[in-house]
Amino acid sequence: MSGVAGAGHLEIDLGAIAANWKMLAAAAPGARCGAPVKADAYGLGARQVVPALYRAGCRDFFVAHPGEALAIRGVSADARIFVLHGPGEAPEDLAAAGIIPVLSTLAQVSTWSALGRKYGRLKAALHVDTGMNRLGLDMAEAENLPGNLGDIDLVLVLSHLACADIPGHPLTPLQLDRFRRITGLFPGVTHSLANSSGIFLGPDYHFGLVRPGAALYGINPLADKPNPMRPVVRLTAPVLQVRRVDAPDSVGYGAEHAVAGPAVIATVAVGYADGYPRALGGRGVAVVAGQRVPIAGRISMDLITLDVTALPPGSVLPGTEVVLIGDGIDVDELGSAAGTIGYDILTRLGRRYIRTWTGAA
Numbered sequence: 344m345s346g347v348a349g350a351g352h353l354e355i356d357l358g359a360i361a362a363n364w365k366m367l368a369a370a371a372p373g374a375r376c377g378a379p380v381k382a383d384a385y386g387l388g389a390r391q392v393v394p395a396l397y398r399a400g401c402r403d404f405f406v407a408h409p410g411e412a413l414a415i416r417g418v419s420a421d422a423r424i425f426v427l428h429g430p431g432e433a434p435e436d437l438a439a440a441g442i443i444p445v446l447s448t449l450a451q452v453s454t455w456s457a458l459g460r461k462y463g464r465l466k467a468a469l470h471v472d473t474g475m476n477r478l479g480l481d482m483a484e485a486e487n488l489p490g491n492l493g494d495i496d497l498v499l500v501l502s503h504l505a506c507a508d509i510p511g512h513p514l515t516p517l518q519l520d521r522f523r524r525i526t527g528l529f530p531g532v533t534h535s536l537a538n539s540s541g542i543f544l545g546p547d548y549h550f551g552l553v554r555p556g557a558a559l560y561g562i563n564p565l566a567d568k569p570n571p572m573r574p575v576v577r578l579t580a581p582v583l584q585v586r587r588v589d590a591p592d593s594v595g596y597g598a599e600h601a602v603a604g605p606a607v608i609a610t611v612a613v614g615y616a617d618g619y620p621r622a623l624g625g626r627g628v629a630v631v632a633g634q635r636v637p638i639a640g641r642i643s644m645d646l647i648t649l650d651v652t653a654l655p656p657g658s659v660l661p662g663t664e665v666v667l668i669g670d671g672i673d674v675d676e677l678g679s680a681a682g683t684i685g686y687d688i689l690t691r692l693g694r695r696y697i698r699t700w701t702g703a704a
């Protein structure tokens with residue numbers, strides 16, 4: 344892979360992910376700490392991330408789609424894999440692999456119960472919608488369910504917070520109240536409400552299992568406070584070409600970026616096709632030789648242009664390393680500068696990067 348001229352290098356620190364998991368587990372001391380690894384572990388590679396989390400002590404993994412569960416089922420016999428979107432179109436495959444669907448509709452409950460009658464009672468989780476109006480049984484459906492579970496071995500009841508990252512939002516305590524009503528109906532089963540930000544709302548929100556995703560991968564779970572998590576991702580790329588612009592001129596598509604000249608423009612082989620947000624045209628930054636430099640002009644499909652005029656002459660050459668994530672540029676900052684969130688940045692990280700996983704225990 345080292346022959347890929349100018350390609351970006353994406354470094355994923357598995358040691359930092361493991362340390363983040365341990366920190367989150369310690370922040371919810373009475374609860375099990377699971378790990379959402381949906382969307383290929385938030386874009387960072389489930390095949391590498393899941394074993395690292397397992398070695399850190401994680402035994403409960405959450406994915407969105409059945410296919411994602413089947414892809415990681417080899418992790419270990421004592422790990423549980425939950426599928427948030429339910430049993431899917433081939434529920435027998437999940438049953439045969441011992442994968443646990445999170446049931447969100449009464450139809451899914453009867454499907455899984457029927458399968459349990461055939462093969463012997465099968466484990467399942469239940470998702471109850473406490474105010475997000477997205478996924479899960481509604482409150483009335485859940486309230487009528489105890490005693491009607493049929494041949495299901497219920498191991499977990501969960502709900503998901505809509506506003507855990509918004510301090511003081513009134514929906515959060517309302518969801519907690521509703522979830523408490525639900526947990527009372529299913530005693531003797533593990534209960535789970537908190538995502539990353541939910542853990543930091545305090546012990547009332549921890550129940551028996553917490554499900555932090557974003558914070559594992561270095562995203563700040565605390566609004567308006569310093570990020571307590573270790574950074575996980577570093578994205579660098581070598582300069583492909585350096586160009587001096589002497590007369591007043593423009594840079595890039597649309598001739599949108601004017602330079603008075605003399606200016607020095609460094610071109611890097613990363614673009615929006617690599618998940619680098621096009622919205623950062625004219626407003627993103629990179630770090631070159633320890634200094635922040637602005638992105639000049641639009642982001643192209645495969646290229647970015649940086650204005651490195653402020654750096655000492657001759658200090659930026661073809662091959663000079665440019666840091667796009669890392670050295671103080673974090674995914675949260677990148678997300679908000681692009682009008683989105685860190686989650687979106689991570690899950691779009693491109694397939695053309697040379698990926699390296701470091702820090703494996």
Ligand SMILES: *Cc1c(COP(=O)(O)O)cnc(C)c1O
Binds near residue numbers: 537
């Ligand atoms: C994605 C997801 C999580 C993790 O949320 P973060 O905000 O990434 O911590 C937890 N629970 C459910 C149901 C999810 O879909």
